[in-house]
Amino acid sequence: MIEVQNLTKQYGETTAISDVTFQAEQGEILGFLGPNGAGKTTTMRILTCFLPPTSGRARIAGFDVLEDSLEVRKRVGYLPENVPLYHDLSVVGYLDFVGKLKGMSKQTRMRRIGEVSEECGTDDVAERTIGKLSKGYRQRVGLAQALLNDPEVLILDEPTIGLDPKQILEIRQLIRSLAGRRTIILSTHILPEVSLLCQRVIIINKGKLIIDDTPENLKYRLRSTMSLDILIRGPKEAIISHLQSLPEVESVAHKDTAAEDTHNLRIDSAENRDIRELISRSVVEKGFGLMGMTAIEMSLEDVFVQLVTEEDTIRNG
Amino acid sequence: MVKMIAIYKRELAYFFNSIIAYVVITIFILLAGYFFYNLLAYFNLISMQAMQNPYTARQLSLTQGVLQPLFGNLSIIMLLIMPLLTMRLLSEERKSGTAELLFTYPVTDWDVILGKYLATGTVFVAMLAMTLLYPLLLQKYASPEGGAVFSGYLGLFLMGMAFISMGLFFSCLGENQIVAGVSTFGFGLFFLIIGWITPFASPTTGKVLEQISILVHFENFAKGVIDTNDVVYYLIFSVFFLFLSSRVLESNRWRS
Incomplete structure (x- = not known):
């Protein structure tokens, strides 16, 4: 469903990601781990056609992000990290606008807005202005817009950041319920989140992919x-x-x-x-x-210290 | 088309949800009203004086005395005010991050560009329509030439849409609204007064400069003359900057 081959992105002199290769099958939940600035967001932006890669290719459902950008964008629901929404619109007004941009008919929009509002728990703030909502609700609205056209692929950049523990549990529950038909890539800092949700974990550090494994194997490695x-x-x-x-x-x-x-x-x-x-x-x-x-x-930081040190030792040795 | 209309409506709603449209339109009408009053009062004075001499009275023309300078003044206020309408069009989306969602939806760059262009155009037309009060007032007390009023407004409309397309282009370039606004104003002013150096340039250069000057093309409209040359100039101006805008947006998706 998602194929990434030798993906490299450079901003001038700095290399954001280099030579990243991975795949995700249909129905898989893929966890993206990495410290800040590791290249998670860059990879996601390339997959959502927001940024072009410097070299390498990325395909979603067989469509190349550069050549068939519109086809890719039709199939992807994206929740960016800082959840950029139009603060002057009401929740329903915003979702309706997004629905139009995603090319949904009026009837489909009405139906889906009802469904995603219920799934994401935004129905009790439907008429409120987004700018006046709490961070938690904005996150839900962000998730709702990503889900609106029932996309095959969901790309969620730190979907649980800034939420309170109860909301985190709810969002995780939601993500788990979304799996199945959909392919989901989510990035996070929280290690347990990955083991709870994902079938596969990808760790990138300094733009390089260092681990592509199941959470079970990863845990085993960490428990040494x-x-x-x-x-x-x-x-x-x-x-x-x-x-x-x-x-x-x-x-x-x-x-x-x-x-x-x-x-x-x-x-x-x-x-x-x-x-x-x-x-x-x-x-x-x-x-x-x-x-x-x-x-x-073992916190994620420890994992990194461990994995990155291992990497360096291998390289130096 | 549906998507373009959705962006158009959203953009228009933003102008009126925020106080931008109200403030800009109010300031525009206040300034325009002041200019109109001045021109009218002056014309009134001249007319009184001309009463003594029937020959000069016949020379007086409402079109030349009030309408033509009024359109000239309105075009200058537009130059000042348009950048303020256009500077946020895309810069703000980039700054606040909403561009990241907008450009990952299945919409074409032209949906975005035309939606925003036409929405700003609509605010501008609303603004311009408010000033129709002045010719209507003239109609009550004198007899302005309908054709001259029409051509003046057509000229203002075309010029305004040209400014908007240029403003949109500068707004596409980066996330800083001030930079977009100042660039629009600077280039707008430059295009307006580029004809000034015509007397010092060689005949060929002079002719070229005259042809690319916004002001030179506007003078005919203000006089009451609709020349296809001028109409085409403004259309090309708009299309050119809309095209550049689309290139800028597209270049964000080029390999780099």
């Missing part, structure tokens, strides 16, 4: 180590040397001293296993006071 923060009472050197003597522990770092003899330590496990029980038992057996313990979740 586990980190713990522990708060422990006792003599500092004795504690550290004891912990380091454990075979399951890869490294121990002293972060700071909370009280006179209470220390904050960061422990990395050697392999992919939960070492919390083991640590707590051995610490207590040794007679140290275990004051607290937190498992450190």
Whole structure:
């Protein structure tokens, strides 16, 4: 459904994306991960025919974004990151305008506006002016306009950004319900979101595609180590040397001293296993006071640090 | 066509949803009214003086005394006001990001250009129509030549549409409204007064400059003369800048 081959985009001297290649099948939800400025938005803009690629090609439903721009645009629903809407229009007025631009007949427009308003939860603000809506509602209106003509491909640039937790859940629910016939590409910063929604994950960093994998595989790769923060009472050197003597522990770092003899330590496990029980038992057996313990979740930032470092090591080695 | 009309309606609604149209039209009528009053008062004075001499009285012409200078004045106010109507047409969409959605909908560049051009044209026609009050007032107290009024308004209309197409072009170029507005004003003024250097240029150059001057072509209309040469000039002017606008929008989709 979506084919991207060796896509490269340069703005003058700077390269936004370079040599990105991936595919998405019909019905697939593809997660786009990457730090800010990685090239996610640029890729999406090329796919939606807003920006031309410098080289390489992108096709949607067999149509090239450069040569058959109009055909591509008929088939794609797009939600840009900052949700640019016409603030002087009412929600219904705006959706009606979008419907006309998408070439929908009056009857279809009426029907679809009703349907998407219900799906996206904008029916209770239908007559309100968009400029006066909250961020959450604008996001929904943005989603509603993308869905309006029931497009085959949906491209959503950070659809849950700026929403409150309840709205995030609702939008995710909505996205999941949209899958099936449609192909969806969504970009996000939030790692769990990807595992919840997507069948495939693509990670780009500094314009390069570094991972194209399933969330399960990705998680497995990330779980190769586990980190713990522990708060422990006792003599500092004795504690550290004891912990380091454990075979399951890869490294121990002293972060700071909370009280006179209470220390904050960061422990990395050697392999992919939960070492919390083991640590707590051995610490207590040794007679140290275990004051607290937190498992450190791998955040996206950590993933990046890890993946990007791996990349650099490979390149340098 | 349907899409072009949708953009036309949306753009027109914006002019009136925001206070732009009201402010611009009000200022235009105030200024135009002031000029009209001045011209009329002066013509009145001259007429009084001419009463003593029946020969000069016959020389007096309402068309030359009031209408012609009035149309000239209106054209100058238009030069000042049109850039303010056109500068936001595409710049604002780019600045606020709405262009990103607009240009990813299945609409052609011409849908966007013509929709916006005609919407601005409609506001302009509404603005110009308000000044029809002056010839109507003249009609009540004197007898202005209907043909001269018609040709003057036709000239103003054509010139205004030409300004709009040029403003639209500058608005397509970037996201800064001030830059678009100032460029439109600058080039508009330049096209208006380019004929001034004719006396110092070689005959051929002079002739060319005269032909591309907005003002030279307008003078006939103001006098009450409709020459196809002038009509064609304004049409070409508009079409040229509309075409350039479409190229600019299209170039956003060229490989770069």
